[in-house]
Amino acid sequence: MTQIQSSSSAEAILAAIETAAETKFLPIIGPEKGRLLAQEIRRANPHHVLEVGTLIGYSAILMGKEMQSDAEIVTIEIHRDEAEEAGRNVVRADVPPKITIITGNALDVIPTLQGQFDLAFIDAEKTEYYLYLKLAENKLHKGATVFADNAGIFAVQMSDYLQYVRRSGKYNSRYIPVGEDGVEISVKL
Numbered sequence: 280m281t282q283i284q285s286s287s288s289a290e291a292i293l294a295a296i297e298t299a300a301e302t303k304f305l306p307i308i309g310p311e312k313g314r315l316l317a318q319e320i321r322r323a324n325p326h327h328v329l330e331v332g333t334l335i336g337y338s339a340i341l342m343g344k345e346m347q348s349d350a351e352i353v354t355i356e357i358h359r360d361e362a363e364e365a366g367r368n369v370v371r372a373d374v375p376p377k378i379t380i381i382t383g384n385a386l387d388v389i390p391t392l393q394g395q396f397d398l399a400f401i402d403a404e405k406t407e408y409y410l411y412l413k414l415a416e417n418k419l420h421k422g423a424t425v426f427a428d429n430a431g432i433f434a435v436q437m438s439d440y441l442q443y444v445r446r447s448g449k450y451n452s453r454y455i456p457v458g459e460d461g462v463e464i465s466v467k468l
């Protein structure tokens with residue numbers, strides 16, 4: 280098994296992004312909910328992660344810190360400038376897994392992805408979470424985890440998604456409140 284070492288440059292980049300987010304609009308998952316995401320990554324030990332909504336790479340680096348060197352994160356970002364900045368941050372962070380950043384609309388990109396994912400982190404346009412999940416669903420195996428950010432503050436915008444993961448019988452789903460917001464963690468049955 281590959282030994283995981285916490286990268287100090289990754290820590291420094293995460294801290295720098297957190298500091299930047301204090302003074303400008305940078306909707307990162309942040310350290311509190313990020314701890315839950317890191318915990319899920321450690322629990323699931325995924326080899327293949329799908330992220331919808333890269334921004335500048337904060338959450339990809341945060342997840343990557345917990346992953347093995349033979350793993351991969353595929354992350355999708357609709358805006359080219361953000362995707363390019365994420366690319367620079369990811370190179371500097373030097374986390375163990377391969378991180379592939381795809382610039383494009385996740386609604387177009389997800390259907391083109393090959394292979395199965397062990398974990399999906401959804402954090403893009405809130406009204407589209409349900410569509411992202413439906414497009415990715417056949418690429419999520421039984422036992423795969425779907426981690427959705429902002430299930431508290433955007434519960435109304437995400438209501439179709441939340442209703443689906445909680446009531447379709449296809450997921451074992453729980454909401455974890457964090458401050459005024461929260462995350463929805465759903466395991467595929």
Ligand SMILES: C[S@@+](CC[C@H](N)C(=O)[O-])C[C@H]1O[C@@H](n2cnc3c(N)ncnc32)[C@H](O)[C@@H]1O
Pocket residue numbers: 306307308309331332333334335336337338339355356357358361383384385386402403404407
């Ligand atoms: C909340 S931010 C992501 C934050 C990031 N996950 C983090 O915690 O560091 C949402 C991102 O999703 C992107 N986005 C919105 N709609 C998208 C879509 N349809 N496809 C891909 N990216 C999208 C936005 O441009 C934005 O950068």
